[in-house]
Amino acid sequence: MTVEFSKPLAARSTPIPGVVLYDLPVHGDNRGWFKENWQREKMLALGLEDFGPVQNNISFNEKAGTTRGIHAEPWDKYISVATGRIFGAWVDLREGPSFGTVFTAEMGPDTAIFIPRGVGNAFQTLEDNTAYTYLVNDHWSAGAQGQYTFLNLADETAAIQWPIPLEQAELSDKDKAHPRLADVVPMPPKKILVLGADGQLGRALRAEYDGAGNVEFAARTDFDLTDPASFASRNWKNYSAVINAAAYTAVDTAETAEGRAAAWAINAEAVARLARVAVEHRITLVQVSSDYVFDGTVEPHREDEPFSPLGVYGQSKAAGDTVAGAVPAHYIVRTSWVIGDGSNFVKTMASLAARGITPSVVDDQIGRLTFTEDLAAGIRHLLESGAPYGTYNLTNTGPAVSWAEIAREVFRLCEAAPESVTGVSTAEYFAGKEGVAPRPLLSTLDLGKLEAAGFVPETAAKRLESYVRDLGEES
Known part of the structure; x- marks a missing residue:
C-alpha cells in the first residue's frame, strides 16, 4: 500500500453534481501514519455542506477483488479508506439530467469522497484486508433498504471498467441480481x-x-x-x-x-x-x-x-x-x-x-x-x-x-x-x-x-x- 504523505487538503469536483473527491493530508514516519479523516471545520471551509453525520460504518474486506454495490441510499455519505486500497465507482441514480452519469477513482487512506443522497456507490478492493469506512447522516436499519435504488455492477450503459473482471471478483448474489440502468426507477428528490x-x-x-x-x-x-x-x-x-x-x-x-x-x-x-x-x-x-x-x-x-x-x-x-x-x-x-x-x-x-x-x-x-x-x-x-x-x-x-x-x-x-x-x-x-x-x-x-x-x-x-x-x- 502506497500512501502519499503531507499533500494539502483539497477538493476536486467530479462529473456528478454534488460528488466531491477530497485529498487528505496524511502524516507518517517510521512508525506508520496519522490523518484527520474527517474534520468538520476544515471541510466546511472547503465548501462541503454541513451534512450532519450521525453514524460511522466500516466494511472490512479480506480479499482483493471483493466488489460491493451499486447502491444508492436515501442519505448522504462521506467515504474514505482506513487501510488498503479500492477502486470506487459512482453512478447518479437521481431524477434529473445527470441520471446515469458515472465517475470512478482509485482511493487509499489519502483520499475521501462525499456522495449525496441518491448517487449509487460501489467499490472493488485492490488489496487484501481493506477497510472501507463511511459517515452517514441517518441511522441505518434493515428496513431502510426498501428505500434504496440499485444498479447492476455489470450494467452495459454505465460500462464501468473494473480493474478485476467481475467474473473473477467476489460478488454477492443480491448484487448480481440488481437491474440494468434502463429498468432503474430513479430516486426522487426530497x-x-x-x-x-x-x-x-x-x-x-x-x-x-x-x-x-x-x-x-x-x-x-x-x-x-x-x-x-x-x-x-x-x-x-x-x-x-x-x-x-x-x-x-x-x-x-x-x-x-x-x-x-x-x-x-x-x-x-x-x-x-x-x-x-x-x-x-x-x-x-x-x-x-x-x-x-x-x-x-x-x-x-x-x-x-x-x-x-x-x-x-x-x-x-x-x-x-x-x-x-x-x-x-x-x-x-x-x-x-x-x-x-x-x-x-x-x-x-x-x-x-x-x-x-x-x-x-x-x-x-x-x-x-x-x-x-x-x-x-x-x-x-x-x-x-x-x-x-x-x-x-x-x-x-x-x-x-x-x-x-x-x-x-x-x-x-x-x-x-x-x-x-x-x-x-x-x-x-x-x-x-x-x-x-x-x-x-x-x-x-x-x-x-x-x-x-x-x-x-x-x-x-x-x-x-x-x-x-x-x-x-x-x-
Whole structure:
C-alpha cells in the first residue's frame, strides 16, 4: 500500500453534481501514519455542506477483488479508506439530467469522497484486508433498504471498467441480481412541504409549483399546526424544505382572549415545533413574516430593524420570526398588504365600486401591496438560487402609497369615480370602535437585499391593473 504523505487538503469536483473527491493530508514516519479523516471545520471551509453525520460504518474486506454495490441510499455519505486500497465507482441514480452519469477513482487512506443522497456507490478492493469506512447522516436499519435504488455492477450503459473482471471478483448474489440502468426507477428528490396550502399564499404556491412532483401541499385539514400529532405523523427525512404559508391573521380578533391564544398557538408555538423539526432533520424552513412586527415609525423598514410590534398579532409574528431565525437553514420572508385569491382589500374596493358605494379609507397608513404570485415566485427563487439564509423583505415594487390612494386606483380601474373615495386618518376611521388592534402607519419595506439576491418583483401598479381586470372578467 502506497500512501502519499503531507499533500494539502483539497477538493476536486467530479462529473456528478454534488460528488466531491477530497485529498487528505496524511502524516507518517517510521512508525506508520496519522490523518484527520474527517474534520468538520476544515471541510466546511472547503465548501462541503454541513451534512450532519450521525453514524460511522466500516466494511472490512479480506480479499482483493471483493466488489460491493451499486447502491444508492436515501442519505448522504462521506467515504474514505482506513487501510488498503479500492477502486470506487459512482453512478447518479437521481431524477434529473445527470441520471446515469458515472465517475470512478482509485482511493487509499489519502483520499475521501462525499456522495449525496441518491448517487449509487460501489467499490472493488485492490488489496487484501481493506477497510472501507463511511459517515452517514441517518441511522441505518434493515428496513431502510426498501428505500434504496440499485444498479447492476455489470450494467452495459454505465460500462464501468473494473480493474478485476467481475467474473473473477467476489460478488454477492443480491448484487448480481440488481437491474440494468434502463429498468432503474430513479430516486426522487426530497420534497418541499407547503403548509397552509388553502390560503391566499398557499394557492399562489400551488400555481407557482404546478407540475412539480417534489412539492407537497397540506391544507389545515391535512396538517393542523396546533396538533403535535401532525408533526409526529410525517417522515421528515423525506423533506428538504418546509414553506410555512399558514398564519393567524385576524388582527383585531387577536386582541380578544380567545384570539390572543389562537394567534400565539399558530404564529409562535407552531413555528417553534417547525423549527425543532427543521433543526433535527436539516430542513430549510421558510417562514412568512409581516410588517406588523414593527411599530411603523421608521421608513423604509430594513431586515435588521429591531422588533417593535404594537399589538398581539404583531407580537406573535415577531415571536415566530425569532424562533425561525434560530434554524441554521432559514428564510424569513417579510411582507405587507397581501393580495391574492381570497378575501382582501382590493376585492372589497372593487365590489364597492361596482355597487356605487362611496367609502371612507385611511390615508395615513403608507406602504406597498404584495401580490401573492410575486411572493410565491420570490420564495421559490430564494430556495432554488442558493441565496444566503436569513431575512428578506418582499413586496411589489413602486412608490409607497396609502390605502386611500389604492382604493381610488381600484375605482378608476373599475370605471368608477376615484374622487368618491374619501381619505380619513386611522384615528378618525376607528373612532368609537372597540376591539381594534393598533396598526403601523409606515409599512414600506426596503427591497435592496432581495434585489441583490437576484429577484425583482413586478410593480404594484401593473399587478393591480391585471388583478382588477381579472376580477371584472370573473364577474
